[in-house]
Amino acid sequence: MVKKYGTGMMAVMLMMVLVLAGCGAGNGNNAAGNAASPSPSQEANATATETPSEAGNDGKEQVVNVYTARHYDIDSQLYDAFTQETGIKVNEIKGTAEELVERLKREGESSEADLFVTVDGGVLNYAKQNGVLQPIESAAVDSQVPAELRDTDNNWVGIATRARVIVYAKDRVKPEQLSTYEDLASEQWKGKVLVRSSSSLYNQSLLASFIELNGEQAAEAWTKGIVANFARDPEGGDRDQAKAIVAGAGDVAIMNTYYVGQMLHSKEAEEVKVAEQIGVFFPNQDTTGAHLNISGVGLVKHSKNKENAIKLIEYLTSAPAQTKLTQGSYEFPVNAEAEKPELLQEWGPFKAQTLDFAKLGEHNKQAVELMNKAGWK
Numbered sequence: 001m002v003k004k005y006g007t008g009m010m011a012v013m014l015m016m017v018l019v020l021a022g023c024g025a026g027n028g029n030n031a032a033g034n035a036a037s038p039s040p041s042q043e044a045n046a047t048a049t050e051t052p053s054e055a056g057n058d059g060k061e062q063v064v065n066v067y068t069a070r071h072y073d074i075d076s077q078l079y080d081a082f083t084q085e086t087g088i089k090v091n092e093i094k095g096t097a098e099e100l101v102e103r104l105k106r107e108g109e110s111s112e113a114d115l116f117v118t119v120d121g122g123v124l125n126y127a128k129q130n131g132v133l134q135p136i137e138s139a140a141v142d143s144q145v146p147a148e149l150r151d152t153d154n155n156w157v158g159i160a161t162r163a164r165v166i167v168y169a170k171d172r173v174k175p176e177q178l179s180t181y182e183d184l185a186s187e188q189w190k191g192k193v194l195v196r197s198s199s200s201l202y203n204q205s206l207l208a209s210f211i212e213l214n215g216e217q218a219a220e221a222w223t224k225g226i227v228a229n230f231a232r233d234p235e236g237g238d239r240d241q242a243k244a245i246v247a248g249a250g251d252v253a254i255m256n257t258y259y260v261g262q263m264l265h266s267k268e269a270e271e272v273k274v275a276e277q278i279g280v281f282f283p284n285q286d287t288t289g290a291h292l293n294i295s296g297v298g299l300v301k302h303s304k305n306k307e308n309a310i311k312l313i314e315y316l317t318s319a320p321a322q323t324k325l326t327q328g329s330y331e332f333p334v335n336a337e338a339e340k341p342e343l344l345q346e347w348g349p350f351k352a353q354t355l356d357f358a359k360l361g362e363h364n365k366q367a368v369e370l371m372n373k374a375g376w377k
């Protein structure tokens with residue numbers, strides 16, 4: 001299983017750094033800062049109230065140690081809220097998904113990690129295949145997260161989903177002109193398509209989904225077609241594609257939905273202005289559906305705080321926490337009871353791809369090869 005990834009997976013994980021750098025624009029540093037160093041007053045409070053005698057019966061502080069490759073402010077806020085509700089402290093240990101999986105393998109039984117959190121279904125499955133996870137047994141989780149957003153063996157469960165869709169210049173493109181990802185490779189979009197580099201795991205998983213749904217030949221033809229329609233050599237993250245549309249470099253871009261929400265509610269006026277000038281289009285509604293990817297949490301095989309870890313998973317997937325998450329990140333909740341932000345409600349329900357998220361990882365190497373072959377930089 002590991003071999004399937006080989007150098008491809010190495011490449012994938014290098015991309016994770018880029019992906020996360022993309023995610024982090026404007027909030028990544030804060031997230032790291034918040035997690036790494038609680039304010040002195042918080043520290044003081046914690047020390048003052050959590051004396052050993054007041055902790056659990058065994059006198060130990062109640063904790064959950066989370067190895068996370070997700071660098072979002074909202075995650076840290078949710079962990080803090082969990083601590084306030086339960087008294088269980090959450091320690092975030094950050095890294096790229098590859099680093100963290102390698103670390104879990106290396107540490108084995110001596111690992112202090114209880115949970116593994118990351119974006120991308122392929123990566124979650126990579127952790128499972130590497131034997132660092134175990135089944136999550138919780139009726140609450142099973143009822144809060146639909147089966148299609150959980151691993152088949154419950155080694156991981158989804159905490160949020162995101163769609164990778166088409167955004168367009170509202171002043172130059174009518175939504176009626178748009179239909180499918182496949183159509184972006186047609187003559188009408190020559191020199192008008194914007195998308196980030198092939199080193200982005202987001203693009204690799206998008207193409208992996210096409211390999212799974214349409215076959216390798218069709219995926220290869222699409223890759224060549226889209227590259228031929230590029231408005232420019234790929235540069236920047238997803239937000240930069242939106243900015244390039246507004247700057248007139250191209251008319252349409254492939255982008256993750258949550259960036260549009262984050263930009264519309266950004267502290268930077270420029271980002272808000274850009275987001276207001278682009279429309280969101282969910283492609284392939286009459287065919288295979290819009291590309292969906294997932295963020296999830298896995299229970300580490302040698303977790304020493306399993307009960308607390310499961311409590312945290314139950315909390316993260318509960319309706320109140322899911323409401324906070326979607327309102328903070330503009331990802332889609334996995335719990336149908338969560339209250340979505342107005343923007344997501346406006347977008348309405350959409351048809352999403354239905355495929356085993358594990359396939360995104362299984363086809364990763366092939367996807368990278370196709371992109372290299374087509375000259376997608």
Ligand code: FE
Nearest residue numbers: 019022023256
């Ligand atoms: Fe992102």
